[in-house]
Amino acid sequence: MQDVRDALYIGHRSDGTLTRRPMSPHLQVYRFRLSMFLSIANRAAGVAAAAGSVLGVCWLNAASKGPESFKKVQKVTRNPLGKLALAGWTLALVYHFVAGLRHLAWDAGYRFEKKEINEDGPVAVGVTVGATLVLLASIFGVAACRSRKKKKAS
Amino acid sequence: MNASHTPRIDVMRSQLGRARGLGSAKTGVDHWWLERMSAVALVPLSGWFVLQVLRLAGAEQQDVVEWGGKPANASMLLALMVLTFYHMQLGLQVIIDDYVHGKAHLPASLLLKGAALLIGLFAVIAVLKLALAPSTKAGA
Numbered sequence: 001m002q003d004v005r006d007a008l009y010i011g012h013r014s015d016g017t018l019t020r021r022p023m024s025p026h027l028q029v030y031r032f033r034l035s036m037f038l039s040i041a042n043r044a045a046g047v048a049a050a051a052g053s054v055l056g057v058c059w060l061n062a063a064s065k066g067p068e069s070f071k072k073v074q075k076v077t078r079n080p081l082g083k084l085a086l087a088g089w090t091l092a093l094v095y096h097f098v099a100g101l102r103h104l105a106w107d108a109g110y111r112f113e114k115k116e117i118n119e120d121g122p123v124a125v126g127v128t129v130g131a132t133l134v135l136l137a138s139i140f141g142v143a144a145c146r147s148r149k150k151k152k153a154s
Numbered sequence: 155m156n157a158s159h160t161p162r163i164d165v166m167r168s169q170l171g172r173a174r175g176l177g178s179a180k181t182g183v184d185h186w187w188l189e190r191m192s193a194v195a196l197v198p199l200s201g202w203f204v205l206q207v208l209r210l211a212g213a214e215q216q217d218v219v220e221w222g223g224k225p226a227n228a229s230m231l232l233a234l235m236v237l238t239f240y241h242m243q244l245g246l247q248v249i250i251d252d253y254v255h256g257k258a259h260l261p262a263s264l265l266l267k268g269a270a271l272l273i274g275l276f277a278v279i280a281v282l283k284l285a286l287a288p289s290t291k292a293g294a
Contacts, residue, residue, distance in 0.1 A: 043249065050242045057235075057277040063218040064283040070215035097200060100193050107190060135204065143212030150214075 034121040042099035045092040052089030087136055094135065095128045185244060192241040199234045206230075222284030231281045239274035243267060 011021040030036070059077070062069035076082040102124060106112045111120055210221060221227055246266050254262045 046242075046245050047249070050246065053238055053242065054273055057273060057280065060231075060277060060284075061280040063215055063222065064280045064287070067215045070218070093200075097197075101197070104190065104193060138208055139211045142208055146212040 034125075035117055038099065038121055038124060042096060042103075045096040045099070048088065048092035049096050052085070052092060055085070055089070083140070086139075087132075090135055090139075091128070091132045094132045095124075098124050098128050098131075185247070189241065189244040189248075192237050192244065195237050196234075196241060199230065199237060202230050203234055219284060219287065222281065223287060225285065228281055228285035232278060235274060235277040235281060239270050239277065243270035246270070 009021050009023070011019055013019050059073050062073040077086065102111070102120065111117065206221070206227070210218060213221075222231070243266060247263060250259065250262045250266060
């Protein structure tokens with residue numbers, strides 16, 4: 001035994017002889033649970049939200065630079081692929097927000113029993129999907145109305 | 155692990171000494187706490203942000219300039235930018251702590267901090283430029 005940490009892996013068999021205990025088992029030995037997916041999804045959503053925020057800063061920068069830079073950004077935001085990216089960013093932000101509220105509740109000592117966590121998981125999924133759809137419909141709806149109004153005016 | 159291999163304990167170290175070496179790092183609570191506090195602050199700021207997105211969806215550049223020129227909007231936007239990138243840095247640092255080990259940990263952490271700081275500064279300057287630009291309405 002070279003490393004002091006190995007001491008923690010040494011255990012006793014029932015007959016008293018020493019044994020090397022197994023390391024923690026890997027993901028594939030566990031049955032799939034919604035809570036484990038929601039946990040890693042929160043982290044993934046945080047990373048995606050961060051990446052989208054960087055693009056959001058680019059939008060802000062283009063707006064402050066002038067009409068020509070802003071037109072370039074509009075080419076992205078009005079492109080179907082750009083819209084898909086915006087939808088993905090929205091989904092990531094909404095889920096990270098919902099999961100964050102759950103974390104704040106857990107930290108305050110609420111809804112942290114196993115039963116409650118399993119009850120809240122599907123609710124979190126429903127709220128995320130619903131809020132994302134409503135938000136996207138409103139954003140694209142408002143944008144469409146605005147461009148129609150502008151066409152009428154010109 | 156080879157089943158026939160019988161381990162031996164040859165580290166003569168007390169349980170207490172072992173626990174001390176592996177115990178709490180005595181820091182980390184502030185990181186955890188600041189992550190929660192920035193999250194709490196971001197809850198109302200996100201609500202405000204959603205309303206502004208709905209106001210600005212499909213907007214042209216002059217609409218954005220007019221919107222960003224209002225001190226209330228610029229202040230909220232500054233708070234949102236600073237807290238977002240601060241919270242982002244705290245969260246991504248935890249991911250680095252979890253998955254990057256050994257010598258790569260320090261450069262990865264520094265790279266993240268530098269990138270978060272620069273992007274945050276970039277966002278702040280963009281907001282300030284919008285906020286402090288001469289009002290387009292006044293002259294016209």
